[in-house]
Amino acid sequence: MKFAYYPGCSARSTCAELNEATHEVAARLGLELTPLEAATCTGARELRAIDPIGFLTLNVRILALAQREDLPLMTICNTCTLNLLDAHATFVDEPEMAREVNVRLSEDGLSYSGRTRISHFLWVLYEDIGIDRLRQLVVRPLNGLTVAAFYGCHITRPPGRYNFVDSRNNVALERLAEVLGCRPIDYSGRTECCGFHTAAHDERVAIKLTGQHIKSARTNGARTIVTPCPLCHTVLDSFQREIEKDMNEKLDMPVLHLPQLVGLALGLSPETLRLDRHMVETRTIESFMGS
């Protein structure tokens, strides 16, 4: 099974452990990943507002790079995923803009015709690997590990893209956690916002919002949080010390990237999955990897 692979900027810098873990897990799952070396940033949230044409061009270029390889595109970041899905939709809905973008891309010898399937790693597990196959591959079920699934926003909202009347009804992460042997817990932060997108100019919003979510996960018995988004991970993990300071309370909540949780159940070691690169110690969950 082959995919063009788009890790995004975060997994190539502050969350490099996510990139490493994804490659390791992909190898175990039989996913062959072709990196798109010339791919740029998708523009985060900023570019789409202040430069819609630039935004469309960069994203369609990424889709064109995947199309040139004749491969579907796998992402591991919520915001990149939504940006690419939105750009693809604009490309299809606005033929005039689509033509204009293709003219700009032709200087690179690239062109897009709307063929690239965009899929986040979470969806690839369900749609391409298949849950039954995944279950067979679990060699070290994480029995008893209580997990709080933190979806973030851009993998379950807006409703115009994912069709949820109430995004809290999403159960993709919990169902997956069960397949890995974990016990998912319910808490108020599941599909709430981490505040990452305004954190570069003002961290206080992210700190206040995410503090409530981690606290709720903890109160409801979670031993770890798992997230499909490196941007959420950055706030949940890298900001946790500041969050504790703000709440005047110890939280000590380990936060795993989704491929890391999958990798642990597939028998990969915490070292291979680079759990040592996290800011919050993850050793407390290693006792669940006994069997």
Add this chain to the structure above:
Amino acid sequence: VVSEAPAGEPLDRTPPATVDARRLGQSEGYDTLAARNTRLAIGDTLSVRVRRSEGSEPRVEQFQVPYQKWMRVLDALNWIAENRAPDLAYRWFCGSKMCGTCAVRMNGREVLACWEAVEPDMTIEPLRNLPVIRDLVVDRGPFDRKVAELEPWIERAAPYAGFPEPLSHRDMRGASKALDCIGCMCCYSACPVIGLGDLTDFAGPAPLVQLGQTALDPRNDPAKIERSLARTGIFNCVSCYKCEEVCPAAIPIVTRVIEPLKAKAAALVPAMAAHSFALRDIVATRGRIDPSALVLRVQGLRALRNIPRVLRLLLRGKIDLIKTFLKRTTPAAVAARRLLGGRR
């Protein structure tokens, strides 16, 4: 004779070829109107908890309400007021999704009472982020004052062209979605940044939609729009789409109102968008975002206030200052520079 499918049953019974991973949970969660209408039948009893208050600590009162066909949240409230709690305070007027006065929170989600199907178990609360006057009635004053501050009206830059005004549907496309607003405050209640109170100067989704109705109108004077936008704190929107999710008028609030207003702010009040321009410059020169470079550009020396944290991040390899200061020319950087242009 053409046989009819029973009500509520989809005609196409073929199972989907593959799992649609993006929608897992929609069927168990009764996540469509059709599905929710199948959950109850005549003879069922609803368990309804209503949060009540009158200048005192809020209390929750429980009611058993007999289900009626096509019952809405408003019908349940009416039944409670007529049969159990004549002093229950709640607002409604049109009963048909027009006036925007009956919004409440049902099971943690903002809904119009007049439009939402009842659920077997419901907790009904007043909207958040506005003071409660009594029971389910909130004071819209803070919203009204914010909207007034934003001066949501049109001041023409050019003289009136006379009737009929030369305006096409294309000209009005920008403001068109915002004009669907019924002012129900669902989005204002759902917004997590507004939930943090005075922490930021963010005006919030509902006031921004009101502003969008005129600020995205081509007849409005840019000087007037600039004055309004400067008071919005619009770049504090975290892009969580909570507002879009609950909007009963189905306005794409983030993509069709907030983002176009941000674009206007970037053009008219560039200082407000400094962070966005910094990000654009970094992508244009490096092809990708280097988080350290972004934080240094946006925060300047402020970024160094928290030295222990910088050290912690360095220790774990979360930041790589060599990479930050040595800009490598990559194919991505070359492409981004060509497509986005140079630094502003």
